[in-house]
Amino acid sequence: MATLVETLRAHWLIAAFGLILFIAGSSVLYWNEGRAVHTMMALDETYADVYSMQFTEEEQDQTFDNRIVHLSGPIICGEPLTEPDYNIQLMAVKLRRRVQMYQWVEEAIDNHFGDSEDSVHSDTRSYYYKREWRDDLVDSRRFNSRRGHQNPQRLPIESVLQVADAVYIGKYELGGEVKNKFNNYHELTSDIRPEDSSIKMHLGLYYHANDVFNPEVGDLRILFTYAGMEGEIYSIVGKLQGNKVEPYITTRGVPVLLLHHGEISAAELFRMEYRAQALHTWWWRFVGWLLIFFGVTCNTKMLRLLLLRVPPLMGLAPDLHFPVTGNFVIAFSLALTIAAIAWILHRPVIGACLFMAGASPYVWLTRNLVDYQRVD
Known part of the structure; x- marks a missing residue:
């Protein structure tokens, strides 16, 4: 079997390209998770203080300047x-x-x-x-x-x-x-x-x-x-400045401004926005995972040599004849671990769930390895 140095010398170009893909995928994931964290926190902050205007006579005597408001009407x-x-x-x-x-x-x-x-x-x-x-x-x-x-x-x-x-x-x-x-x-x-x-x-x-x-x-x-x-009904969430609706800037500097066609309650508006942000986040997660997957694929031989030297990680070593499954598992685990790092401080529950999901292939393969050694 070739050594790690020999393998690196023989495949240095594709290994370098794979490393670039891995760094790019990790950067995309870290940026995406950071963006998702700040967006979700901004929506939480806005929703906590929003006031739904009813356009009643009692509201005529109140001042809503600098308040976060929800408007719905033609x-x-x-x-x-x-x-x-x-x-x-x-x-x-x-x-x-x-x-x-x-x-x-x-x-x-x-x-x-x-x-x-x-x-x-x-x-x-x-x-x-x-x-x-x-x-x-x-x-x-x-x-x-x-x-x-x-x-x-x-x-x-x-x-x-x-x-x-x-x-x-x-x-x-x-x-x-x-x-x-x-x-x-x-x-x-x-x-x-x-x-x-x-x-x-x-x-x-x-x-x-x-x-x-x-x-x-x-x-x-x-x-x-x-x-x-004119006459179409729209629903808006924003900040009143004087008599004008503008974006609300959160304490973290994130602008929040929601607009949808139709008569929609404040709770439903935020539900729709949470859903849209979740889909956007998962799209970029897929892009980041795909880059990491191709980066790992470019370095299959070296990863196999490295993982075979660490007994607890031997089960993760990709098979050179059928590398797709092993590369998929490694990329999946790395992507979720990177995502967990961004979430752990702000949403510990979400971060912990992502981390456990990322560690699950390692735990499962390690358990199988221990069972195999006991049989021997």
């Missing part, structure tokens, strides 16, 4: 958002204009497969040209063949996002960061045609084109979407 917009050229006037939190231009697009491939709308062949590559609707300008000056494939140099109409200046729930105004969380966009459809006869409508889109079915390079099409229509 949103009210101060002024409409408008697009005069398209006869659009909408009472909503956000109105987004998305502009696309019909342009030439170049594709370069090494193999000579079938032609597209237009193609140019060179000794090493084939360049194909086709026309597509694109959000961003395609610089035709960078094309391999510019002749007959010229795009306009600018967009005559830009994409833009309008945000209402004043939005309320009851008498309380929503701050800028609250309005930024309205991101559930819906397509805006209208039967009112623009006054400009050169602008055509088709399937909810506005076309600056002679023929919507046969567009030419330089033609435009525009899609309008909105978020937060």
Whole structure:
């Protein structure tokens, strides 16, 4: 059997790569668990002091300045958002204009497969040209063949996002960061045609084109979407500063601001947020574990030599012929142990559970080893 030094010399490159993966996975896990701990503590702190506004007459005589509040009700917009050229006037939190231009697009491939709308062949590559609707300008000056494939140099109409200046729930105004969380966009459809006869409508889109079915390079099409229509019911948790709802900054400096569509109680809002944070945490745990698993896999031979030298850990040594199971167990144990370190000081019960789960493969294999030695 080769020694540890001989194995390291023979596989130093893959061992170094595996070490990098292991460090990266450990860093991801430690960062993720630290983030999860602080987020959960921030939610706990916020939930402990939240007050649900009922919009009663008794509340009119009370002051809630600098209090954490839960609001639920229909949103009210101060002024409409408008697009005069398209006869659009909408009472909503956000109105987004998305502009696309019909342009030439170049594709370069090494193999000579079938032609597209237009193609140019060179000794090493084939360049194909086709026309597509694109959000961003395609610089035709960078094309391999510019002749007959010229795009306009600018967009005559830009994409833009309008945000209402004043939005309320009851008498309380929503701050800028609250309005930024309205991101559930819906397509805006209208039967009112623009006054400009050169602008055509088709399937909810506005076309600056002679023929919507046969567009030419330089033609435009525009899609309008909105978020937060006036009258829709939303539920919010934030801090009242004066008459405006802003994020609550916890004692640890973590901002907390919750917003969901519908009439939802404070308890249910926090339950939803806890669930979302748990799913987010487990996703990053999987990413960290995967990096550690590949890092361990790159160092299977050296790990086997190391573990075989320690009798209590011999059962963890991966089988060189079937290494996946052993590597899986080692990566699983290491990942949970790293996670436990981040939790143990703040949530001892969670930290202890993670640590015991991480140690369980070692305990089980050690027990089997002891039983085997007794039989001998």
